[in-house]
């Protein structure tokens with residue numbers, strides 16, 4: 519797995535074993551108590567409880583509140599082979615504010631560090647997939663390392679003006695909307711309409727920081743135009759705009775290497791499900807779906823044991839197989 523494949527495959531259609539998948543989970547501690555002492559409502563009897571020192575309430579999936587310790591896992595698997603999953607990295611991550619928990623990293627930053635570490639050992643990796651918790655600022659450093667980073671697009675992003683394309687008598691106003699380059703048109707009744715431009719190819723140029731471009735076509739009544747638009751963060755994007763105090767253009771937030779609502783995007787999105795399966799199997803491995811250890815460190819140790827077992831099963835069943843020709 520994770521080797522440079524002999525098959526020449528498109529960067530937007532990497533092979534399954536060249537794609538990392540990651541996700542965070544909140545694992546329940548042995549007890550849900552948050553108070554060391556409670557008084558019985560009718561008798562007034564004081565009861566003492568053991569409380570997990572690190573657990574807290576986290577919002578999962580947008581609105582569901584869960585109590586526990588938060589972990590992040592990164593894995594890889596073979597296509598169409600049962601029990602081929604390998605958990606590559608695990609970390610206990612911060613679920614409170616940085617001030618309350620200065621030592622651990624938040625979800626996005628922890629994922630970036632893990633993937634960068636895995637890349638040092640497996641330079642043949644092609645892509646990484648995650649959920650909407652990963653934002654543009656996290657995608658940018660991984661894209662610069664040469665990966666295609668796929669996540670669903672965060673909802674509620676407003677269209678951004680990108681550039682005005684001018685050639686001869688032609689003018690086309692280009693915007694970024696729905697994670698891709700669009701031409702802005704004004705309809706007959708005065709409405710603004712963004713027409714997605716066809717992406718011919720995701721081009722890749724190696725260097726100190728890898729560059730990715732969309733080769734686009736602007737369909738035009740006079741003559742179709744071809745242009746290249748960077749989809750990694752440029753030097754210019756990183757400059758601070760003095761009027762807003764922010765980066766000029768958060769390119770990797772708005773403009774995506776593989777736009778989510780495309781066949782390639784839907785395929786990569788499907789790969790991420792494997793992480794949920796990893797966490798679900800982990801939860802099911804213990805009575806009452808509770809990790810039998812108090813504290814984030816203890817729970818992480820239990821999780822490492824689980825990963826060890828999981829990876830050993832994969833190794834035993836697929837030892838003789840090789841995906842390389």
Ligand SMILES: [Zn+2]
Nearest residue numbers: 688689738740
């Ligand atoms: Zn034109």
